[in-house]
Amino acid sequence: MITLTLKEQPSVPLEAEVLSPDAMAALANDAIRALPVYLGKKQCRVDDFFTVEGEASDELEIRGDARKVKWIGRGMTRGRITIVGNAGMHLGAYMSGGTIEVSGDASDWPGGEMSGGLIRIRGNSGGQAGAAYRGSRVGMKGGTILIEGTAGLEVGLRMKRGIIVVGGLVRDFAGLEMKGGTIVLLSGAELRTGAWMMRGTIVSLKPIPLLPSFTYASTYSPTFLRLYARYLETLGLSIPFEDRDGAYQRYTGDTAVPGKGEILVWKPMDSRIG
Secondary structure, three states, X not given: OEEEEEOOOOOOOEEOOOOOHHHHOOOOHHHHHOOEEEEOOEEEEHHHOEEEEOOXXXXXXXXXXXXXXXXXXXXXXXXXXXXXXXXXXXXXXOOOOOEXXXXXXXXXOOOOOOOOOEEEEOOOEOOOOOOOOOOOOOOOEEEEEEEOOOEOOOOOOOOOEEEEEEOOOEOOOOOOOOOOOEEEEOOOEOOOOOOOOOOOEEEEOOOOOOOOOOEEEEEEOOOHXXXXXXXXXXXXXXXXXXXXXXXXXXXXXXXXXXXXXXXXXXXXXXXXXX
16 A cells, blocks of 8 residues: 655645556655646645655555645546545546545545546535536546535536435535436435436435426336445445335426436325325
8 A cells, every 4th residue: 555644734736646546556665756746837746745655556545634635536547545634626537447535525526527436525525526627518427426424516517427425415506417327415405406407317315495497297216226225235325215115206307408307306105194
């Protein structure tokens, strides 16, 4: 394992896309320490900001409050990054494989336009998780993002495939312009969920305010959610799907586009009876 311990908080955001198994897996310790990072326009070395232990491994552990360290795991295809602390913007952007786990919070754009792999954030996330970058037509194209805390604006913006699960409350515009994939909201969301979505599925286990451009279709127990439930169970999460426990109210939209997406809102058996 390669262990990097942050010496002190950078004065401005530090661009460090070399903090990835793809960049370090074949390197000796001295070569890792010499990798370039950028503080503003100034090129620096990894060891200007981190103490480095270990070498030649596809397992990387970053220790410290890295909230100002950007692009960790950018484009990674393999291996594992464990962040003991917080992570900065663009965590795991464009990644196609491997695993990133953050014990604290993450800033904006985690998993931006990722196509594979797993990102797990134990704390809260900023906005635009799994989103498309400005000017890009497609966001997340595969993989899994798990956020155990809350999340900010525009989660899953223009996502096409993959799954995002958020444990805490999500802010406005979750699933904005969604083109496919699945977003699971364990604690619901604020306003404008699914605005201008074309396709895809948003699942909410709590009641959420719906736009008037979503139309009630039916109440049922989707078979495909059983598959998602089994997958999420392997990651330590659970979603209800048994008929005896309740059912999902299905709303289709966004008819303002017009779109063919769906929002499924869980209705427990007790509230259905009441």
